Each structure stands twice: as structure tokens, then as C-alpha cells.
Amino acid sequence: MDRRGTSTRHTILKNGLVIDPSNGIEEVKDIVIEDDRILEVCDKAAVEKGDCVIDCAGLEIWPGLIDMHLHVSDLFEIHTNTAYGAAEDGVTTALSPGAGNTFMAPALLGAEMDRGLPLNVGVFLGAANVLGTRLKEEELVELFRGTLGQEEKERKLSHNSIVNHTAQYTVGIKEHMGHFLLPDEKILQLYTLTDKAHLLFTSHTQDIDHTMHLFDMAKGRHLHLGHANAAGCGRHGEAVWAMKQVIGLCRQEEVSGEFVTTMLREGGGCREGLKMTEPARQMALEALAEHIVTIAVSDGQNQSTMKGFGDTRDNIPCLLELAEHKVLSKMDAVALMTCNPAKLLARRTRNEEWRSRYGHLGIGAYANITVVDPKRKYAVYVLTNGKLVSFEKRYLRLGGRAGYWVSKFQTKKSMGIGELPMYDII
Structure with missing residues (x-):
């Protein structure tokens, strides 16, 4: 996919063994993330200025658990x-x-x-x-x-x-x-x-x-x-x-x-x-x-x-x-x-x-991704809706507002409750 000319910053997972049961993929691929969605899954993604690149060589890229x-x-x-x-x-x-x-x-x-x-x-x-x-x-x-x-x-x-x-x-x-x-x-x-x-x-x-x-x-x-x-x-x-x-x-x-x-x-x-x-x-x-x-x-x-x-x-x-x-x-x-x-x-x-949108790594899915070290048997990187929330089993504060609400209806990115004022200021 040609992304030249866009000003959007992308996150790219490179060189990982993608294991995506829903789409029948078990091979080394690159995954390109734009905002909270998967934009591209390819053999070799082009890296552009401003992109965040995560090298996943030797690791497995799973859909988020x-x-x-x-x-x-x-x-x-x-x-x-x-x-x-x-x-x-x-x-x-x-x-x-x-x-x-x-x-x-x-x-x-x-x-x-x-x-x-x-x-x-x-x-x-x-x-x-x-x-x-x-x-x-x-x-x-x-x-x-x-x-x-x-x-x-x-x-x-x-x-x-x-x-x-x-x-x-x-x-x-x-x-x-x-x-x-x-x-x-x-x-x-x-x-x-x-x-x-x-x-x-x-x-x-x-x-x-x-x-x-x-x-x-x-x-x-x-x-x-x-x-x-x-x-x-x-x-x-x-x-x-x-x-x-x-x-x-x-x-x-x-x-x-x-x-x-x-x-x-x-x-x-x-x-x-x-x-x-x-x-x-x-x-x-x-x-x-x-x-x-x-x-x-x-x-x-x-x-x-x-x-x-x-x-x-x-x-x-x-x-x-x-x-x-x-x-x-x-x-x-x-x-x-x-x-x-x-x-x-x-x-x-x-x-x-x-x-x-969930449980797979296809284009258009929410970028919920778990990158696994198969030898040490734990998650090296965890991304929720495109945000890196954990690295080497350490929670990252910058990913604090990563999660959405799921139900029998469509995904809600905000329930509109957390920002409600509890009292009036006079």
C-alpha cells in the first residue's frame, strides 16, 4: 500500500511471525497500524519519516487475547x-x-x-x-x-x-x-x-x-x-x-x-x-x-x-x-x-x-495485538486499539486511555460517565 503523501504517523510491527487463525496466516509479516485500526498486513512495509517501528524479529504476533x-x-x-x-x-x-x-x-x-x-x-x-x-x-x-x-x-x-x-x-x-x-x-x-x-x-x-x-x-x-x-x-x-x-x-x-x-x-x-x-x-x-x-x-x-x-x-x-x-x-x-x-x-x-473488528489481524480490525516471546512465554509488547500499553510485562502509563467499552451493541469509545461533574462549583 502506498502511504506517501500522508501526514499520518503510523506504528509498524516488523519481522514478526504473524499467527492469525481467523485469516489462516502463520508467516513472517509486517503490520501497519493507523490510529486504532490495522491498515496493512504485508511482507515488507515501507517506513516513512515519523513512523514508530517495533522490531518483532524472533517474536510471534498474535491477535490481542x-x-x-x-x-x-x-x-x-x-x-x-x-x-x-x-x-x-x-x-x-x-x-x-x-x-x-x-x-x-x-x-x-x-x-x-x-x-x-x-x-x-x-x-x-x-x-x-x-x-x-x-x-x-x-x-x-x-x-x-x-x-x-x-x-x-x-x-x-x-x-x-x-x-x-x-x-x-x-x-x-x-x-x-x-x-x-x-x-x-x-x-x-x-x-x-x-x-x-x-x-x-x-x-x-x-x-x-x-x-x-x-x-x-x-x-x-x-x-x-x-x-x-x-x-x-x-x-x-x-x-x-x-x-x-x-x-x-x-x-x-x-x-x-x-x-x-x-x-x-x-x-x-x-x-x-x-x-x-x-x-x-x-x-x-x-x-x-x-x-x-x-x-x-x-x-x-x-x-x-x-x-x-x-x-x-x-x-x-x-x-x-x-x-x-x-x-x-x-x-x-x-x-x-x-x-x-x-x-x-x-x-x-x-x-x-x-x-x-476483534480476534484477528485483518485490515480494518481494531489494533489489539499481543507480541509474544515463545521461548520465555510472555508478552513482550501489548497494544490495545493501536496504543502500546505494556512492554516486557511493565504497564506503560501512556496507554492508560487505550481501552473501549464492548457489549452486544457497537463498541463505545466513551461511556460519557468519567467526565461528569459530581458537584456544581459556584
């Missing part, structure tokens, strides 16, 4: 350090699945995003909180479709105008047997709601009996099994039996699942969290090899207040080890946290931007 189960600034969190740690570990898009997330979550995390986060963020809302307002089922559907009137929101949702303005911006609803046990009529209501409003219904998969009950109630509607390999830890039923049931469910067309990276690695998990038994872990690896489960997640960071079963620091090592141990090809391993979650989110939310 999408971690669709990462507890970042959940309502239980007391700081936002998780977002910065996750960015250092190569995550460029994170979905926060806290079961305690209320309708305030898009407002609170949206304000953090406005003020500056190094990654794209979105949320799941907690099922009990979604069902805890005066809104009726059809009104909830209208809310999540973005068509509910302001007067109805003020009468039945909240007296907080910011909450009413942002409540619809979610990707899905989280059911969590560890925080609340909903009666069957409420579970059925959630299925109707997520199906009609095109949201992802995700469940806390640990107690396999509970999960089987949710599947039975789905009656052909979609169910996403969060951190599904937690069932293989033996806390709720014998580990191998439980893992076999989970894999059987994931074979169903209407069911999708995700595995925690930490649990997939040798050792089976964290000493302070849950650990899979080795036979159950081998079953999980076989499910990956057979493409029964096609998504990997971290479930959080160990230093966080609201931590999960894993850690973002295990994401890149896990993906590389899956390829090293011949469980998956390198392309298929990288796809677990790039194009695969993007495709699932596009399918469930019916927002094709997930497929066109």
Missing part, C-alpha cells in the same frame, strides 16, 4: 490493578463475569474505562440482580434491546439517571450456584430473557448436578458453561465422572464451554484455588484436541480481591504448551483466546462487530 471470564473491577473488587496486570499478560479485551454485578456495573466500570484503562472491557450482569427490579420480563427484553423508554426506567429500574443510561450495555447474564440458588421459574425467565434479547447465558460450572439441571431446563436454548473444567476438581461429585458429564454437555449444539488456562497446565491448578485431578485434566485436554471445547479463559488473577480459579499469567504459557505438547496446532491454540470467543460473542449477541 480476549479473556471472556476475567474478574476485573467486579463489584467485589476494591482496586483496578487487575486490569493493569491483565494487560501486562497480553489481554486486550476482558469481560467481567461477577455474579454480584448489578445494573450499576456498566456505570461503574464504564467510568473507570472513561478515566483510562489499558484494555477493552465489558460485563456480565448477575442473574439475581437482573431479576430484582420492578421491570417485567418483556420490559427487561426491551431494556437490553435498547428500546425501553426513559419513563419506564425511572419508575421500575432506578432513580439514578446514569444507571438507567448504561444498564443495557452488557454481553450477558451470569447464573451462579455459589452465590444464589434461583427457583426454577426464575431460571426459565432468564432463558427467555437471554434468548429474546440476544445475550449470553453463562453459568458457574462446578456442581455438575446443578449444571445438568440447567441444561434440562434450557429446552434447546443456548447455555455457556463458565470455567467448565472446575467440575474436574472433585468438589461436587467424583472428578472424572463430573468431567465426563461436562464434556458430554459441550458436545451438544446448544452448549458452549470454556476451560481455565491454569487448570490445563501441568499441576492442574493453583494451590490456593482448585486443582483438577490428573485423569480429569487429561480428559479436558482431549476435549480441546477434539474441538469439543474451543475457548480458554483465566477467570482472574490471584492477587485480586475477587479472584477466580486461575491467573492471566498462565494464559500465554498455556496456549504455547498446548502446541508444544501436540494437543493443538499453534493456530488452534491461539484461536482459543482470539477468534473463537469473538465468533461466539458475535453469534450470541448478533453483533457482527465482534467478528469483524
Whole structure:
């Protein structure tokens, strides 16, 4: 592409092994970034005066990691350090699945995003909180479709105008047997709601009996099994039996699942969290090899207040080890946290931007890029929407306002909350 005559300054990643599963590329290429988008992918990009050149020789250039189960600034969190740690570990898009997330979550995390986060963020809302307002089922559907009137929101949702303005911006609803046990009529209501409003219904998969009950109630509607390999830890039923049931469910067309990276690695998990038994872990690896489960997640960071079963620091090592141990090809391993979650989110939310702008390195995609050292197994450079946010696992302050808001609607570069005045100055 001839860029001569333009005054725009470009960022160019040169000489890296591009691994882009969505576009079938696994070869040394240069990538040219203009503003927040990928402008060009070519064999040798011309460098012009003012361009920022990053030499990626000996490194691998992946699409930025999408971690669709990462507890970042959940309502239980007391700081936002998780977002910065996750960015250092190569995550460029994170979905926060806290079961305690209320309708305030898009407002609170949206304000953090406005003020500056190094990654794209979105949320799941907690099922009990979604069902805890005066809104009726059809009104909830209208809310999540973005068509509910302001007067109805003020009468039945909240007296907080910011909450009413942002409540619809979610990707899905989280059911969590560890925080609340909903009666069957409420579970059925959630299925109707997520199906009609095109949201992802995700469940806390640990107690396999509970999960089987949710599947039975789905009656052909979609169910996403969060951190599904937690069932293989033996806390709720014998580990191998439980893992076999989970894999059987994931074979169903209407069911999708995700595995925690930490649990997939040798050792089976964290000493302070849950650990899979080795036979159950081998079953999980076989499910990956057979493409029964096609998504990997971290479930959080160990230093966080609201931590999960894993850690973002295990994401890149896990993906590389899956390829090293011949469980998956390198392309298929990288796809677990790039194009695969993007495709699932596009399918469930019916927002094709997930497929066109996220999870790949094609022209026009947002420049979310993770540059990996395959020998040391970590992210050397991380770019979110074209901004360098981390170098050698060190967060860079200049990338603070890099992240955008993601949801079932189009990407929002600002939620319009972080700059609101909290009081009048007289």
C-alpha cells in the first residue's frame, strides 16, 4: 500500500511471525497500524519519516487475547490493578463475569474505562440482580434491546439517571450456584430473557448436578458453561465422572464451554484455588484436541480481591504448551483466546462487530495485538486499539486511555460517565 503523501504517523510491527487463525496466516509479516485500526498486513512495509517501528524479529504476533471470564473491577473488587496486570499478560479485551454485578456495573466500570484503562472491557450482569427490579420480563427484553423508554426506567429500574443510561450495555447474564440458588421459574425467565434479547447465558460450572439441571431446563436454548473444567476438581461429585458429564454437555449444539488456562497446565491448578485431578485434566485436554471445547479463559488473577480459579499469567504459557505438547496446532491454540470467543460473542449477541473488528489481524480490525516471546512465554509488547500499553510485562502509563467499552451493541469509545461533574462549583 502506498502511504506517501500522508501526514499520518503510523506504528509498524516488523519481522514478526504473524499467527492469525481467523485469516489462516502463520508467516513472517509486517503490520501497519493507523490510529486504532490495522491498515496493512504485508511482507515488507515501507517506513516513512515519523513512523514508530517495533522490531518483532524472533517474536510471534498474535491477535490481542480476549479473556471472556476475567474478574476485573467486579463489584467485589476494591482496586483496578487487575486490569493493569491483565494487560501486562497480553489481554486486550476482558469481560467481567461477577455474579454480584448489578445494573450499576456498566456505570461503574464504564467510568473507570472513561478515566483510562489499558484494555477493552465489558460485563456480565448477575442473574439475581437482573431479576430484582420492578421491570417485567418483556420490559427487561426491551431494556437490553435498547428500546425501553426513559419513563419506564425511572419508575421500575432506578432513580439514578446514569444507571438507567448504561444498564443495557452488557454481553450477558451470569447464573451462579455459589452465590444464589434461583427457583426454577426464575431460571426459565432468564432463558427467555437471554434468548429474546440476544445475550449470553453463562453459568458457574462446578456442581455438575446443578449444571445438568440447567441444561434440562434450557429446552434447546443456548447455555455457556463458565470455567467448565472446575467440575474436574472433585468438589461436587467424583472428578472424572463430573468431567465426563461436562464434556458430554459441550458436545451438544446448544452448549458452549470454556476451560481455565491454569487448570490445563501441568499441576492442574493453583494451590490456593482448585486443582483438577490428573485423569480429569487429561480428559479436558482431549476435549480441546477434539474441538469439543474451543475457548480458554483465566477467570482472574490471584492477587485480586475477587479472584477466580486461575491467573492471566498462565494464559500465554498455556496456549504455547498446548502446541508444544501436540494437543493443538499453534493456530488452534491461539484461536482459543482470539477468534473463537469473538465468533461466539458475535453469534450470541448478533453483533457482527465482534467478528469483524476483534480476534484477528485483518485490515480494518481494531489494533489489539499481543507480541509474544515463545521461548520465555510472555508478552513482550501489548497494544490495545493501536496504543502500546505494556512492554516486557511493565504497564506503560501512556496507554492508560487505550481501552473501549464492548457489549452486544457497537463498541463505545466513551461511556460519557468519567467526565461528569459530581458537584456544581459556584
